[in-house]
Amino acid sequence: MGIDHPTLEDIPALRRLWQEIFGDSDEFLDDFFRTGFSPRRCRCVTENGSLAAALYWFECELAGERLAYLYAVATARSFRGRGLCHALMADTHALLEKQGFRGTVLVPGASSLAALYGSMGYRYTTGIREIFCTADPEPAALRPVDAAEYARLRRSMLPEGAVIQEGPALEFLHTQARLYAGTHLLLAARREGDDLFCLELLGDASLAPRILSALGCGRGRFRTPGEGRDFAMFRPLNDGKTPKYLGFAFD
Numbered sequence: 001m002g003i004d005h006p007t008l009e010d011i012p013a014l015r016r017l018w019q020e021i022f023g024d025s026d027e028f029l030d031d032f033f034r035t036g037f038s039p040r041r042c043r044c045v046t047e048n049g050s051l052a053a054a055l056y057w058f059e060c061e062l063a064g065e066r067l068a069y070l071y072a073v074a075t076a077r078s079f080r081g082r083g084l085c086h087a088l089m090a091d092t093h094a095l096l097e098k099q100g101f102r103g104t105v106l107v108p109g110a111s112s113l114a115a116l117y118g119s120m121g122y123r124y125t126t127g128i129r130e131i132f133c134t135a136d137p138e139p140a141a142l143r144p145v146d147a148a149e150y151a152r153l154r155r156s157m158l159p160e161g162a163v164i165q166e167g168p169a170l171e172f173l174h175t176q177a178r179l180y181a182g183t184h185l186l187l188a189a190r191r192e193g194d195d196l197f198c199l200e201l202l203g204d205a206s207l208a209p210r211i212l213s214a215l216g217c218g219r220g221r222f223r224t225p226g227e228g229r230d231f232a233m234f235r236p237l238n239d240g241k242t243p244k245y246l247g248f249a250f251d
Helices: 008-022 026-036 084-098 111-118 147-157 168-176 205-214
Strands: 002-004 042-047 050-062 065-075 103-106 123-134 142-144 178-182 185-192 195-203 219-225 229-236
Touching (some): 008 026, 008 042, 008 050, 026 168, 042 084, 050 168, 111 229, 147 168, 147 178, 147 185, 147 195, 185 205, 205 219
Parallel strands (some): 065 103
Antiparallel strands (some): 002 042, 050 065, 123 219, 178 185, 185 195
16 A cells, blocks of 8 residues: 555546546536646555545645645545545645644535544534525625635635635635625625525625525525534644634535
8 A cells, every 4th residue: 555645647547536436527627637636735545556545635724824624535435444544644644744734624525424534533613504595686786706806805704713715725616616795795606507505605694685686596505604513624733723614615
């Protein structure tokens, strides 16, 4: 068994593993490997020349400290039950700690995975409030913004203890969602038929029904800071500060 960073020649195998486990489309993977991927932010396990497991991370920040948001942790079905995920995570934690990261954060893809990550030292530290609503006849005033303006406005609207997600993470987000600003609000959202899925709504959450009207959607699901359900798990490295809010996960 070997654990190392991949090379660009490994991308086809990484894509096959991702699709085996998560089932995402070629278009989604094209966007990720174009905007969100870097070999230095990926670790993978190989056995006898075959890719057995992989994970990725985005660099982020909390109160001036470096954090890593781990993403798309996957073990091929034919290699499961052999402790490869634990080995890969332990290797990644050691690498990130050596590089000066103060902690790692992740969002379990299913509630059943919380116990697995708990056995690796993770615990829930952030939650979100989810709003489900239908459109209000009166639309909110919204304007599209680019990633740079979104990042600037977001820093001024994040709650205390929030993780700052910019750079490649924000570039990848922009391939999966449109970014908007309005009076007292900021959002990243994508349309799914007549529905709107808002990955993050900052500011006045009472405007959610009017946002739907402005974007021509009848129903919506909004994630916003607050309590309601557990969202992100955190593992400290080097006594890092504990995050209280993680804005968007790429689910």
